[in-house]
Amino acid sequence: MPVMPQRLQAPLPVAGFRVGSASCGVKSADLKGKRQDLTLILADVPTQAAGVFTQNSFRAACVDLAEKRLAEQAKDIRLIVANAGNANAGVGEMERVWAQQLIDLSAEAVDVRSDQVLSASTGVIGEPFPIKRIADTMFEAVDSLAEDNWIQAAEAIRTTDTFAKCASRQFEVQGKTYTIPGVSKGSGMIHPNMATMLGFIATDAPLAADTLQVMLSKVADRSFNSISVDGDTSTNDTVYLLSSGLGLGLAVLEDTSSFEQALEEVAIELAQLIVRDGEGVTKFVSIQVTGATSEAQARQLGRTIAVSPLVKTAFAGSDANWGRILMAIGNSGLDIVPEKVSLKADDVFIVEHGNLHPDYQDDLGMQVFAQDEFCLHVDLALGESQATVWTGDLTHDYITINAEYRT
């Protein structure tokens, strides 16, 4: 039972982009026509582009190709092509060939150059990549290209996701309204068979590629890199950000603060949806760390708590087991001062400056932990920096999904 958001609306369309999808039967031929698994995000003008990628030492060929492409040509990208059902990873020497073929045949299908294409693949690893089935069905994705079609992209990049993930924001600068739609996929905090976290975000805000890259990297830390077990990044994790604004002839946006805020909101919403759909997740927990000496310290402490199996099973049991949370804090390896640490669950004070708060009673904590969603606040009283990390619980369903996935 995922912790579904209250409402999920189709993303707003944005000038300069059309989206299409098709059902190729990527995972197996008999799924052809049954579920969408190929996505095209086509820009009608050259876009400025940015990307962030998995830090895993083992990376799929599509990630290597995309990183190289962005290093060489981030100011002239026309297409994102993505498939679900096969990660094209761990298959040896053919991996790079197939990755390039996916790029080439999609470029040809929408009449752009191969060097204007970024690709992404997600799904099972170690299986031959069905490039022929994709080639045979590419025209269907091209035929379906339309501006108001982002929800199809959200659907078609799913693998084990139980719902499509999308978000969008608009913001105004000097009387002009800009739009940021985005889609994401990911089976949550941890990835079965290395299933991938993907995010595709577009905008018409007129910004150059280098500015987009700086902002995406910063925002990714506060969103996609702030969910649960990002230590378990897969071989294929990728987030792309494309802007059509300059290609549409708009003047460069000088004041970028509104854009950055809206981008962060979109990215956080897309990232949170991944946690909410996490495997076996029944709780959505925000871990807010304040009083840190740096944002990085705050985030690392939050992550340490978020990945602790003991903390996550306590969440699952609706057990306000504050001892386990202190233990996780103590295990962060960071230079904290136990006597300064305070802990609250929602508004309930549990630990104050390292000691159990005099007013705390177990049933107060239990009421908070019994909820589907709640927030832990950890204050380190060391500095002024803060960060928030989002995670889920660790349940029997997680074990069932991951221990019995291939059997």
Next chain:
Amino acid sequence: MPVMPQRLQAPLPVAGFRVGSASCGVKSADLKGKRQDLTLILADVPTQAAGVFTQNSFRAACVDLAEKRLAEQAKDIRLIVANAGNANAGVGEMERVWAQQLIDLSAEAVDVRSDQVLSASTGVIGEPFPIKRIADTMFEAVDSLAEDNWIQAAEAIRTTDTFAKCASRQFEVQGKTYTIPGVSKGSGMIHPNMATMLGFIATDAPLAADTLQVMLSKVADRSFNSISVDGDTSTNDTVYLLSSGLGLGLAVLEDTSSFEQALEEVAIELAQLIVRDGEGVTKFVSIQVTGATSEAQARQLGRTIAVSPLVKTAFAGSDANWGRILMAIGNSGLDIVPEKVSLKADDVFIVEHGNLHPDYQDDLGMQVFAQDEFCLHVDLALGESQATVWTGDLTHDYITINAEYRT
């Protein structure tokens, strides 16, 4: 179902030490007389002592006191006193008072000085420490003191352990035989309610405290610090090593190599028993990392694999999911070269220099993973160093134990 060792023998007695235990009802008064929960390890002569302690920033008072004691007086220790059932941790200002009282009253009971005592407490946290019940029953532990009583110590330090853990070795130097008995406890890879990992090892090998400390620290890295989730160390984790040899008037052992090897064997056996009794564990997996640039690198890589929930659930499902293992390797953050990495499961080659081995077939891997015990070999082909880490699987029983522990 723990992965029991084939045989478990009572530890050998060693000259200079007597062991006693009692049933105080530490956890609750109605357990008095029902299970042993107080342990005394008394040296009849002053011993040279060493200790290694939890690296958790939140530490129990008994750990602070012991570390201070060893810093001041490692050459004149007479007694280890340990209780199970209450960790005397997370209880605020009384914690230190109670910890000192436990030391004082046990010292008085066996007629040694308080500054000759090391203590350890394990059990529930955040509960008042029942110092009176312990005081009232101390005489029973004193009455039971005997040389051939180590198995009682192994029994009496248990909390959620399903079996008592002990090991011993003898070694010979220049015609004289020395003995190393040891006991340990721990609920395995991860600790419910911060339950503690404890290890007490004694010897008559005549070595000075500073030598013992160097060896214990080194050996602890290869044993207690090489089991599964040592990231989740508790507030109370402690290993003590005491030597009676010099106190018995023996000349200092010049050649320490035999001692070190025997000590390492005892420590590894005690550590492995903790994994075998891990919560919900049904598999005992050795992860041997070779070709590393340093032993520390090899160990860290092994740990990264050993703590990955995806890897551990694959173990649970008897699923030779090598993709997850590569993912964990890639996520280690270490400077590895994917194209050089090789992976074997027992004798089955899976990955050779970053690519799937041509002879590998899924059913070969499945046969290995179906066993109760097997070994993963990871070769980094970067250097000459190696390390082995031991871990278990992540099962439904783990979730049940930890999510439903207090409910």
